[in-house]
Amino acid sequence: MTDTNAINVSTLFDLSGKTALVTGGSRGIGKMIAEGFLQAGATVYISSRKASVSDAVAAELSSLGTCHSLPADVADDADRARLVDALAQQIDQLDILVNNAGAAWGAPYDEFPEGGFRKVLELNVTALFFLTRDLTPLLTITASADDPARVINIGSMDGLHVPTVLQTGTFPYSASKAAVHHLTRTLAIELAPRHITVNAVAPGFFESKMTEASLANFQDQIERNCPLGRIGRPEEMAGVAIYLASRAGAYTNGTVIPVDGGTSLA
Numbered sequence: 668m669t670d671t672n673a674i675n676v677s678t679l680f681d682l683s684g685k686t687a688l689v690t691g692g693s694r695g696i697g698k699m700i701a702e703g704f705l706q707a708g709a710t711v712y713i714s715s716r717k718a719s720v721s722d723a724v725a726a727e728l729s730s731l732g733t734c735h736s737l738p739a740d741v742a743d744d745a746d747r748a749r750l751v752d753a754l755a756q757q758i759d760q761l762d763i764l765v766n767n768a769g770a771a772w773g774a775p776y777d778e779f780p781e782g783g784f785r786k787v788l789e790l791n792v793t794a795l796f797f798l799t800r801d802l803t804p805l806l807t808i809t810a811s812a813d814d815p816a817r818v819i820n821i822g823s824m825d826g827l828h829v830p831t832v833l834q835t836g837t838f839p840y841s842a843s844k845a846a847v848h849h850l851t852r853t854l855a856i857e858l859a860p861r862h863i864t865v866n867a868v869a870p871g872f873f874e875s876k877m878t879e880a881s882l883a884n885f886q887d888q889i890e891r892n893c894p895l896g897r898i899g900r901p902e903e904m905a906g907v908a909i910y911l912a913s914r915a916g917a918y919t920n921g922t923v924i925p926v927d928g929g930t931s932l933a
């Protein structure tokens with residue numbers, strides 16, 4: 668076996684020297700991923716709308732490594748452009764983009780508000796596409812066939828199956844997440860020649876503000892629906908993102924990885 672084929676597990680998941688942007692990194696799943704990346708050695712930029720919260724969380728996470736806050740509303744065209752410019756001024760290259768910021772909206776079918784439907788699709792799908800497109804020049808700077816840049820989209824198990832837990836419909840949410848999964852596949856083909864991989868993670872239930880009410884009201888049912896009988900742990904979300912961002916995941920492209928204890932199959 669030559670050196671280039673040797674397996675070195677001690678550095679396989681190492682993100683030292685890498686720079687990542689995690690949208691929605693101020694809490695929930697984004698914060699889990701930011702924490703994992705920092706512990707794996709990456710420099711991490713987190714971004715969310717509430718500047719004071721984003722700044723405070725970046726300061727808190729700085730105990731784990733180099734973490735900066737760049738607050739922005741990624742669903743707002745001008746603000747998203749400002750985020751891209753600010754990042755370009757602060758870093759020489761971007762190695763990892765985690766499109767995590769997302770929203771859900773639940774309402775009965777007959778009363779579903781048009782504004783709510785559009786808001787979910789704007790943030791979960793449209794903003795994800797345009798942020799990725801506008802950061803592509805930064806992602807290509809040091810990307811190579813040997814070590815591609817990485818785009819990690821946070822989808823959902825609700826984009827894999829039809830959600831049944833909540834009593835109110837989440838029509839745009841599940842449709843948006845199915846769109847994220849398919850966009851992941853089309854972008855993977857589009858960006859492979861530029862040495863950028865694109866993958867998605869489809870989480871089941873993890874503790875966050877988004878799932879607070881569902882877990883408060885339906886945790887028993889949620890756990891019964893899960894073959895493993897529990898919700899996910901922060902380490903399990905950090906772990907899959909580190910895998911996709913690291914040398915271990917360099918050949919994984921265009922996949923949607925469910926991290927849901929098997930719920931979407933059950």
Ligand SMILES: NC(=O)c1ccc[n+]([C@@H]2O[C@H](COP(=O)([O-])OP(=O)(O)OC[C@H]3O[C@@H](n4cnc5c(N)ncnc54)[C@H](OP(=O)(O)O)[C@@H]3O)[C@@H](O)[C@H]2O)c1
Binds near residue numbers: 714
């Ligand atoms: N938790 C779960 O069980 C679960 C399951 C499946 C999929 N997901 C997906 O995981 C992602 C994160 O969800 P979460 O549960 O961690 O939700 P969360 O606790 O509500 O966190 C959402 C994050 O996104 C930010 N954000 C919201 N709108 C934004 C915008 N327009 N621009 C920039 N940042 C924005 C929020 O900060 P601000 O409010 O300050 O902007 C926050 O940091 C979402 O895509 C969600 O669909 C979550």
